[in-house]
Amino acid sequence: MLQSMTGYGKAFGTFFNKKITVEMRALNSKGTDVYLKLPGTYKSYELPIRKMIGKALERGKVECLITEESIDGNAKxxxxxxxxxxxxxxxxxxxxxxxxxxxxxxxxxxxxxxxxxxKESEVSEEEWQEVEKLIQEALKNITQFRQEEGKSLVADFTTSIGEIERLLQEVPKFEEVRIDVIRERMRKGLEKLQEKVDENRFEQELIYYIEKMDVSEEKTRLQHHLDYFRTTMENDGAMGKKLGFIGQEIGREINTLGSKAYHADLQKIVVEMKDNLEKIKEQVLNTL
Incomplete structure (x- = not known):
């Protein structure tokens, strides 16, 4: 299931006379950027903490704040x-x-x-284990948050993909009409020139233009990309970049449809397809 890159997770616990709090926030980013703010007592564990966060969250800009405070009021x-x-x-x-x-x-x-x-006391192995558990708990919470946000992303993607597919199914009704328009336009042009029309030659020229205007391959490829997008959404792990690449392929086919439209209503369909594709692109930027 898809996950959002946006998330929040928090965990806290006590170890002897201190309260330890771990708080994480995540935003979208092209790579993995981890920003840590730690008490001096835990500075030596910065590298393993970074590795834990990077492995669990995979991608995004993550801010992690770990604090400690004395429970008995005796500050060191x-x-x-x-x-x-x-x-x-x-x-x-x-x-x-x-x-x-x-x-x-x-x-x-x-x-x-x-x-x-x-006074920075040396961190015992037992204390580090407790801190590690809290980090893992915060990571679990932020992952759950991302998964919930991911459900909304899936719903939005499904709506936009479905709308593009619906518009694609509207294309055939205009294909025959635009051929008739081209045929009529060519005849009127010849009539203005007052030239005698060779019907065989006329049909050959018409077939040439019809072949140039044919969008069968574009329709097939576009449908394939839409199906592939749906299938990819169902996979686990970080799928945001892959969905972005599929979205680019969808865009290419829509653009080609537009360049071969030669009909006002078909152009309107292409514009609506592009509008839905832009919504997909915006959401992909926030997808893990």
């Missing part, structure tokens, strides 16, 4: 007292030098670089 933060003291002494000396009254420098010092430090 420390003050670099040596650095803070050095800042304090220098600020105090500067204040005396410029003639300023010494004031409360602590607030300013706490904002200085590297004064506040986060």
């Amino acid at each position: 933060v420390s003050i670099n007292q040596e650095l803070a003291s050095a800042y304090y002494q220098q600020m105090k000396t500067l204040a005396v030098k410029v003639g300023e009254e010494p004031s409360d420098f602590v607030t300013a010092i706490m904002r200085m670089p590297d004064v506040l430090q986060t």
Whole structure:
């Protein structure tokens, strides 16, 4: 079944005294683009996380956010007292030098670089396994979301393909009419020239134009491409690119029909076919 490239998935759990949340969003993209935002504690696992996401989602622009927060309220933060003291002494000396009254420098010092430090504890194998489970759960949720969106894509594709097929079935009723139009146009042209008409030659010329106007092959190929599009929709996996190629072939046959139309009503049919094909092309861009 088809899947959309758009999706959202989330999972969270606890490990000892921390809550871990994994959140993913996916949008359409030609390739696989994974953007990760991780706590410092999990930076060493960036490569395996990327591989997990790429393997599960195949294609799309994916944003993955992993956060951790303390449950007991004890944040793992420390003050670099040596650095803070050095800042304090220098600020105090500067204040005396410029003639300023010494004031409360602590607030300013706490904002200085590297004064506040986060204690990054080493991630145990057990903790990584829990994080891995949450990533897999988020991937499962985002895949389910994509599958639900895929159902809507299938419905839209089915409607547009069905409409092109319906219009294709309207083509034969205009084929005989346009031949009569060409025959009448040729006769009137000869009458204006006041030339004697050689009926055998006239019929030969008419057959030549009829052969040039014949759209039997185009109709057959177009129907084949429509059937192939339907069959491909039923396959599993990433079918978006393949559907795009089939859509291009559908477009070629519709364009050829238009170039051989020579009839106003047949041209209208071709325009409506193109309109439905544009809808297909737009949806294909969001298909996995």
